[in-house]
Amino acid sequence: xxxxxxxxxxxxxxxxxxxxxxxxxxxxxxxxxxxxxxxxxxxxxxxxxxxxxxxxxxxxxxxxxxxxxxxxxxxxxxxxxxxxxxxxxxxxxxxxxxxxxxxxxxxxxxxxxxxxxxxxxxxxxxxxxxxxxxxxxxxxxxxxxxxxxxxxxxxxxxxxxxxxxxxxxxxxxxxxxxxxxxxxxxxxxxxxxxxxxxxxxxxxxxxxxxxxxxxxxxxxxxxxxxxxxxxxxxxxxxxxxxxxxxxxxxxxxxxxxxxxxxxxxxxxxxxxxxxxxxxxxxxxxxxxxxxxxxxxxxxxxxxxxxxxxxxxxxxxxxxxxxxxxxxxxxxxxxxxxxxxxxxxxxxxxxxxxxxxxxxxxxxxxxxxxxxxxxxxxxxxxxxxxxxxxxxxxxxxxxxxxxxxxxxxxxxxxxxxxxxxxxxxxxxxxxxxxxxxxxxxxxxxxxxxxxxxxxxx
Numbered sequence: 001x002x003x004x005x006x007x008x009x010x011x012x013x014x015x016x017x018x019x020x021x022x023x024x025x026x027x028x029x030x031x032x033x034x035x036x037x038x039x040x041x042x043x044x045x046x047x048x049x050x051x052x053x054x055x056x057x058x059x060x061x062x063x064x065x066x067x068x069x070x071x072x073x074x075x076x077x078x079x080x081x082x083x084x085x086x087x088x089x090x091x092x093x094x095x096x097x098x099x100x101x102x103x104x105x106x107x108x109x110x111x112x113x114x115x116x117x118x119x120x121x122x123x124x125x126x127x128x129x130x131x132x133x134x135x136x137x138x139x140x141x142x143x144x145x146x147x148x149x150x151x152x153x154x155x156x157x158x159x160x161x162x163x164x165x166x167x168x169x170x171x172x173x174x175x176x177x178x179x180x181x182x183x184x185x186x187x188x189x190x191x192x193x194x195x196x197x198x199x200x201x202x203x204x205x206x207x208x209x210x211x212x213x214x215x216x217x218x219x220x221x222x223x224x225x226x227x228x229x230x231x232x233x234x235x236x237x238x239x240x241x242x243x244x245x246x247x248x249x250x251x252x253x254x255x256x257x258x259x260x261x262x263x264x265x266x267x268x269x270x271x272x273x274x275x276x277x278x279x280x281x282x283x284x285x286x287x288x289x290x291x292x293x294x295x296x297x298x299x300x301x302x303x304x305x306x307x308x309x310x311x312x313x314x315x316x317x318x319x320x321x322x323x324x325x326x327x328x329x330x331x332x333x334x335x336x337x338x339x340x341x342x343x344x345x346x347x348x349x350x351x352x353x354x355x356x357x358x359x360x361x362x363x364x365x366x367x368x369x370x371x372x373x374x375x376x377x378x379x380x381x382x383x384x385x386x387x388x389x390x391x392x393x394x395x396x397x398x399x400x401x402x403x404x405x406x407x408x409x410x411x412x413x414x415x416x417x418x419x420x421x422x423x424x425x426x427x428x429x430x431x432x433x434x435x436x437x438x439x440x441x442x443x444x445x446x447x448x449x450x451x452x453x454x455x456x
Contacts, residue, residue: 003189007182008175016171023163030159034152035127039115042079042129042145046113050133050143053083061085061141063092079129079147086140101146104130117149125149188217192224256280307432312342312351312383312452313376319355320374323363331368334359337375342383344454346432351452354428354436357421358387358448365391365446382434382451390445399438425450 053061063081082101083092093100102121104114114130129145188211211218256279263276320334327334362372370390377384394402403426422436425448429436434451441447 004182004186008178012175012178019167023167031156038127038147046129046131046145054135061091063094079145082144084142101144104142104144307345307347309345312344313338315352316355323359327363330363332366333371335371335373342376344383344452350428354425357425361421362387362389365389381454383454385450386447388447394446
């Protein structure tokens, strides 16, 4: 069932049916209440008449309604009354010039007041009460009261006309509003589903304008647009990664092939062959490092991220100590400016990898005889891990591209990595809910800052 039909069914048709059923039930209860009131009125009048039927001076049975000074005023709605003797002969009746109640069947009312609804001999529906009354001298009589149901029927007709008319008007208005609202909602959903064929075809552009309504469908449209944008950016990044990886792989392979071709083209001395093999080995090492970096980048999406409480200061201290030998070989020193503790929740393996990459990047660019400064500072709800070097620094126009895969600045030397270290740091920071950026620094060099949440 389509959305529009479902909304109309559950938003208009079923509520209208419930309203009709409620009116019908209320009508049945209302009619029963009217009949109950009529029965009580008949019983009350029968009680009054039965105690005064034989109070005349001659003892002749008689009805008192005809002798009331209000008889003419109440004649149109009071019950008709008839008094029959034991033989079924009419003794007295009211009104004198009106319809006489039908004689009751034998033994009706003998066991107590008998109430019934029946069709009278003149074709009217009446409510009748039959009561057995015994005279003081022991002779049996039967008092019959009949009240026409015309007044109740008229009241019920007015009830049905009013309530069903209101229900019909409410249902029509409900159908109109629900149909219009369902149509509008269906069109809004249809606009989004119309994008699905393009998505299946690989198009990740979102062409729908913003939805100003601010409801859940508008939120869904915004979420879909954001998801499409993220997918588009991820696909573009993946395509760039593949293209850059192919380029990076092709370069060392081409160099190795050139060296081998030159070595095979003519006779070479052992020293020349050794130099060619050394050059080829260097390119193999470069390929191996590139493959390892690519595997590290791919593995980040498969790591089970289980952040545990730990000490970032201790982690940075361990990473710096592990780099001391390489730093000494490069002729640089590492200076630490760390607090006693930096409690945080992090995934230890990947956080250590991010710090190692920042240190490796600093050592690759720091000139001999300079110092690499590593520090941790608290800022709001994050820890800022900074790594500074005194190298040539980064051009301002390259700051946004530094963390893209395979990007190497114009000042980077050939053989200084594959350009994946900082992109790995960015991904690790993102997975931790932090970020990495190029911070401001006085003088030469570059200062990279890794922010990690302080939440434990």
